[in-house]
Amino acid sequence: MASELPWDPKTRTLRRDLAEGMMNPACKQALELALGLGQKEGAQVTAITMGPPMAEEILREAIAMGAHRGLLITDPALAGSDTYATSFTLARAIEIFCPDFDLILTGCHTTDSETAQVGPQLAEELGIASAAYVDEVTVEGGTARLRRVSDGFLETLEIDLPCLVTVNTTNRSPRYVPLSGLEDAFGEVNILSVGVADLGIDPALVGADGSPTRIVDVTAPRSGKENVVLTGAPKKIVEELLERFESRISGLIRQDIRKSDAR
Amino acid sequence: MKHKLVRKAVREFAEAELGPIAHDIDRDARFPWEVVEKMRPLNFFGLQVSRDFGGAGLDSISYAIAVEEISRISGAMGLCVTVHNSVGAYPIERFGTEDQKRRFLPRLASGESIGAFCLTEANAGSDASGVETIAVDAGECFVLNGTKIFVTNGGVCSLPLVFAVSDPSDPTGSSCVFVVEKTMPGFSVGEMEDLCGMRANPVSSIFLEDVRVPRENLIGGIGDGTKIALATLDTGRIGIAAQAVGIAQAAFEAAVKYSKERQQFKRPISSFQSIQNMIADMAVSIDAARLLVYRVCAVRDAGGRFGKEAAMAKLYASTICSEVASKAVQIHGGYGYSKEYDVERYFRDAKVTEIYEGTSEIQRMVISRWVLSESM
Numbered sequence: 001m002a003s004e005l006p007w008d009p010k011t012r013t014l015r016r017d018l019a020e021g022m023m024n025p026a027c028k029q030a031l032e033l034a035l036g037l038g039q040k041e042g043a044q045v046t047a048i049t050m051g052p053p054m055a056e057e058i059l060r061e062a063i064a065m066g067a068h069r070g071l072l073i074t075d076p077a078l079a080g081s082d083t084y085a086t087s088f089t090l091a092r093a094i095e096i097f098c099p100d101f102d103l104i105l106t107g108c109h110t111t112d113s114e115t116a117q118v119g120p121q122l123a124e125e126l127g128i129a130s131a132a133y134v135d136e137v138t139v140e141g142g143t144a145r146l147r148r149v150s151d152g153f154l155e156t157l158e159i160d161l162p163c164l165v166t167v168n169t170t171n172r173s174p175r176y177v178p179l180s181g182l183e184d185a186f187g188e189v190n191i192l193s194v195g196v197a198d199l200g201i202d203p204a205l206v207g208a209d210g211s212p213t214r215i216v217d218v219t220a221p222r223s224g225k226e227n228v229v230l231t232g233a234p235k236k237i238v239e240e241l242l243e244r245f246e247s248r249i250s251g252l253i254r255q256d257i258r259k260s261d262a263r
Numbered sequence: 264m265k266h267k268l269v270r271k272a273v274r275e276f277a278e279a280e281l282g283p284i285a286h287d288i289d290r291d292a293r294f295p296w297e298v299v300e301k302m303r304p305l306n307f308f309g310l311q312v313s314r315d316f317g318g319a320g321l322d323s324i325s326y327a328i329a330v331e332e333i334s335r336i337s338g339a340m341g342l343c344v345t346v347h348n349s350v351g352a353y354p355i356e357r358f359g360t361e362d363q364k365r366r367f368l369p370r371l372a373s374g375e376s377i378g379a380f381c382l383t384e385a386n387a388g389s390d391a392s393g394v395e396t397i398a399v400d401a402g403e404c405f406v407l408n409g410t411k412i413f414v415t416n417g418g419v420c421s422l423p424l425v426f427a428v429s430d431p432s433d434p435t436g437s438s439c440v441f442v443v444e445k446t447m448p449g450f451s452v453g454e455m456e457d458l459c460g461m462r463a464n465p466v467s468s469i470f471l472e473d474v475r476v477p478r479e480n481l482i483g484g485i486g487d488g489t490k491i492a493l494a495t496l497d498t499g500r501i502g503i504a505a506q507a508v509g510i511a512q513a514a515f516e517a518a519v520k521y522s523k524e525r526q527q528f529k530r531p532i533s534s535f536q537s538i539q540n541m542i543a544d545m546a547v548s549i550d551a552a553r554l555l556v557y558r559v560c561a562v563r564d565a566g567g568r569f570g571k572e573a574a575m576a577k578l579y580a581s582t583i584c585s586e587v588a589s590k591a592v593q594i595h596g597g598y599g600y601s602k603e604y605d606v607e608r609y610f611r612d613a614k615v616t617e618i619y620e621g622t623s624e625i626q627r628m629v630i631s632r633w634v635l636s637e638s639m
Contacts (some may be wrong), residue, residue: 060268176276178304178319179310182269183267
């Protein structure tokens with residue numbers, strides 16, 4: 001969570017180097033969904049990550065879980081990239097190394113900065129349709145059918161392939177890593193490591209210099225909860241309680257607390 | 264990187280699937296078949312079995328890490344896994360014929376059948392030559408009679424290895440090992456032992472009454488039993504040492520957490536030097552034990568002789584496991600003596616690591632023999 005990582009006021013970035021390397025939980029959900037679709041549709045699954053060289057570990061984990069190949073985008077020139085520069089870089093990599101893709105699945109957001117921007121921006125960069133915070137995806141012919149909960153309603157959407165879908169963190173338990181899969185992931189596996197030169201990207205367009213976003217400060221929101229202790233005679237307490245909280249409680253239980261059986 | 268991911272994968276599974284039930288399966292002495300079902304496709308029952316026979320083909324360090332991480336959550340299930348892999352399946356892979364490997368290893372590696380190692384008897388344990396179970400050569404088969412005790416996985420195994428002698432007047436020269444099917448007439452399982460620790464593992468006696476075992480189930484030849492037993496125990500000791508490290512780690516983590524939470528004299532007890540000293544000693548001994556375990560794994564994977572290193576790792580890891588668990592109880596005070604807290608379980612589970620797979624006294628005998636013969 002953004003508030004759990006210390007903020008470096010000099011570079012104006014989160015100290016991600018202090019976090020233990022792990023697959024972003026929402027991305028793990030996206031991978032699980034991709035692997036399920038891959039098995040059902042006979043599709044090839046490519047896991048892509050952009051990060052420091054140690055991010056290779058995440059790709060090995062993805063391959064151990066069942067992905068067919070991995071693409072690691074790593075280059076010192078990319079350090080400090082904001083969501084715009086990241087989406088731009090990912091788009092170029094996908095154009096070159098996955099030109100025939102049908103479906104891009106991403107996590108709905110990361111647990112470190114939680115912007116939820118990279119997925120939709122990537123779709124814009126690639127000029128394809130997208131949908132965010134999706135729970136389920138099925139594919140029929142050239143169409144994907146999506147389900148998501150939005151404003152308390154269950155929505156079913158149809159979207160033409162190729163498209164991009166960001167996957168919610170609910171509803172699925174990602175498969176465990178089989179140990180034979182891990183053994184395979186360290187055998188002869190297809191992990192390609194590329195830098196900005198391989199992607200034909202001008203280094204000035206990425207990294208901290210190529211990033212238009214400036215984060216000025218990061219603060220944790222103050223919790224609005226407070227404990228209230230009412231004192232005095234019972235009748236007075238009940239009256240005060242109703243006066244202060246009646247409308248909120250009635251709203252929450254969806255019936256008038258004065259007429260409720262729960263009285 | 265691979266070993267880090269093995270630890271992560273096994274830890275994730277163990278915390279999620281065994282974590283919520285570890286306390287209850289110990290209390291109820293219940294073997295969690297529902298978790299075993301989930302462990303099967305993840306290769307927990309074929310950790311080092313080669314890929315050709317359906318295993319994961321892991322190196323020894325990965326194997327030790329897997330056992331360590333399961334044991335960190337449930338010693339009893341760590342025991343099930345290590346015994347199945349190291350002394351249930353490994354002897355077949357190492358000493359079995361191609362035909363035997365093809366018939367038995369896929370069943371064991373998939374976890375369809377759970378393995379066991381039946382050596383100990385009323386008058387045989389540390390002294391393997393005391394085995395009285397007799398295998399009479401009847402041509403196409405051997406007829407086995409005898410009683411095995413303290414068989415780990417005894418209540419759930421379906422493809423155990425049984426040690427016997429074919430000539431009681433020459434127990435060493437006629438020692439032999441058979442793969443026995445639970446379904447063979449005359450094979451039966453006794454009552455579960457009511458043990459101090461490892462209670463979720465159905466340790467039991469096994470009775471063999473005129474069990475006719477086909478000749479093709481004899482591993483190695485007549486007279487090879489002792490050799491196979493000793494080689495198997497060397498490997499088994501790596502697993503038990505790893506198990507001891509896992510239990511010690513669990514006790515240590517619980518003690519550190521509790522020492523920061525528990526307030527006495529208006530400050531956390533971790534601020535007292537006597538507690539700090541205990542924590543420092545625990546940290547050092549667990550690290551040293553873990554390194555001894557990984558060293559014997561490295562020697563084994565490099566193809567070297569590792570009997571001495573295995574005995575050293577097993578002796579040290581089990582010794583410190585008991586010490587660490589005892590200190591963890593001490594740090595918890597009265598709560599540590601209560602079944603409400605897990606350290607009480609770690610304390611009970613720890614003790615047996617000094618006993619099975621060769622007692623600490625036997626490990627010292629093994630180590631001193633190596634040392635004295637090397638220095639000649």
